[in-house]
Amino acid sequence: MSLKPRGLHFGAGNIGRGFIAPLLLRSGYHVVFADVDKDLIDTINRDKSYDVHILDSTTEGADNVEEVNRVKGVLATTDDILSELAHPKLKLITTAVGPPVLAKIAPTIAKGIKARREAGAGVINIVACENAIGATTQLEEHIHKHLEEEDKHYISVHVGFANCSVDRIVPPFDPHSHDGPTESVLDVGVENFFEWVVDAKPLKPNSGLEVPIKGMTLTEHLPAYNERKLFTLNCGHAVTAYLGHLKGHTTIADSIADPEILSIVQGALHNESGKALCKRHSQFEESQHKEYINTILRRFANEAVKDDVVRVGRQPLRKLGKDDRLVGPTRLCVEYGIVPAQNLAMGIAAALRYSNDDDEQSVEMQSKLRDLGVEAYITELTGWQKEEDATKSVVEAYHKLERWINMPN
Numbered sequence: 001m002s003l004k005p006r007g008l009h010f011g012a013g014n015i016g017r018g019f020i021a022p023l024l025l026r027s028g029y030h031v032v033f034a035d036v037d038k039d040l041i042d043t044i045n046r047d048k049s050y051d052v053h054i055l056d057s058t059t060e061g062a063d064n065v066e067e068v069n070r071v072k073g074v075l076a077t078t079d080d081i082l083s084e085l086a087h088p089k090l091k092l093i094t095t096a097v098g099p100p101v102l103a104k105i106a107p108t109i110a111k112g113i114k115a116r117r118e119a120g121a122g123v124i125n126i127v128a129c130e131n132a133i134g135a136t137t138q139l140e141e142h143i144h145k146h147l148e149e150e151d152k153h154y155i156s157v158h159v160g161f162a163n164c165s166v167d168r169i170v171p172p173f174d175p176h177s178h179d180g181p182t183e184s185v186l187d188v189g190v191e192n193f194f195e196w197v198v199d200a201k202p203l204k205p206n207s208g209l210e211v212p213i214k215g216m217t218l219t220e221h222l223p224a225y226n227e228r229k230l231f232t233l234n235c236g237h238a239v240t241a242y243l244g245h246l247k248g249h250t251t252i253a254d255s256i257a258d259p260e261i262l263s264i265v266q267g268a269l270h271n272e273s274g275k276a277l278c279k280r281h282s283q284f285e286e287s288q289h290k291e292y293i294n295t296i297l298r299r300f301a302n303e304a305v306k307d308d309v310v311r312v313g314r315q316p317l318r319k320l321g322k323d324d325r326l327v328g329p330t331r332l333c334v335e336y337g338i339v340p341a342q343n344l345a346m347g348i349a350a351a352l353r354y355s356n357d358d359d360e361q362s363v364e365m366q367s368k369l370r371d372l373g374v375e376a377y378i379t380e381l382t383g384w385q386k387e388e389d390a391t392k393s394v395v396e397a398y399h400k401l402e403r404w405i406n407m408p409n
């Protein structure tokens, strides 16, 4: 039997193949993917390898390829998954399945934990790598619903549940658009940048993570990192996507190359959300945070990442949530006296103007806007009063953006 520690990753999609698996492999883990897509699992077991293309428009001669080798797949819907979950060398379970799917994988993981208890298997840690704050805690709560009392005691001693923040842009990828040794459907295209910050406190010792995974940063201040990512990367991305869509751009790189859009995104991040974040979290120092923002703006400008504004802008009502990437930083600005946050207001207004018949939330939003009018709808979405400055700024921005519709670029 291999002496390597094992990592079981749920979701053999973009983030799984393009981000988490390569890091685990580089740190000496044997990686097993669990997925519900039978074709995908069969292909992984047939090929056992694929290419990760680093998409970087600043690198001369383009393709920089990392080969991922000796991976295995297991169908998450069969009992094979239970022997993987109970495997004595299993040290880490990760997920990248999308937040709503966590409830679906929980019963399987619960069964696996029971099997580990019965087999006397060792300690493991679980880290859900989803674009949602507290995703691992959500998974833990779902798992608990499927446990007997004795398993609950076992889990408290033998299983660590650590939340994290994951940041790497991994858009849909056409393997035939790039040369590489395999040109397989398993190939992925990723940006060079990545950040994986994991809450150190809940991790169980003697599980393998005391030999840190290269590229995983352990922190005692995860909430600050979560907020920094959501209110900077995701905020800037959303503002770029919605303004870009309004002006008829199709990709993020094209949108951020538009000086009018760049100026608004810079204003939103440097002068508004960034200032508020540095006031709220003392560990973020202003000059370092400026560099963090500038790196993000360079990432958006990466033409090799063909990231569609429609992908980044999907589900606008979720993105207009009170604590999410647009209204969340605006509330922070109000709290810390950084007003008026006019650039964030332009981002919120552009989100409200996002009209895409293929996006259910956009259709719902446009219908509500017609029924309620912009001012009343903003107050409904944000909880702000009509007479508040934040509401007024968004209404004003909404009217200003009228001239952007169908504007030639």
Ligand SMILES: NC(=O)C1=CN([C@@H]2O[C@H](COP(=O)(O)OP(=O)(O)OC[C@H]3O[C@@H](n4cnc5c(N)ncnc54)[C@H](O)[C@@H]3O)[C@@H](O)[C@H]2O)C=CC1
Pocket: 010, 011, 012, 013, 014, 015, 016, 034, 035, 036, 037, 040, 076, 096, 097, 098, 099, 101, 104, 105, 129, 130, 131, 132, 166, 167, 168, 169, 170, 171
């Ligand atoms: N793509 C990106 O740039 C980033 C994505 N994320 C987050 O990572 C998560 C995954 O995103 P992607 O990898 O882009 O999605 P994806 O759609 O490429 O991959 C998701 C995979 O999960 C599998 N899956 C669905 N139900 C399952 C189940 N019950 N059991 C096992 N596997 C199941 C799907 O078959 C698919 O292969 C999301 O939460 C996303 O927000 C986070 C940072 C960046």
Ligand SMILES: O=P(O)(O)OC[C@H]1O[C@](O)(CO)[C@@H](O)[C@@H]1O
Pocket: 131, 166, 167, 168, 169, 170, 233, 234, 237, 238, 311, 312, 313, 314, 315
């Ligand atoms: O996945 P969501 O929340 O719809 O938003 C898209 C965002 O997720 C990412 O894919 C990864 O952080 C970003 O590129 C983008 O800001």
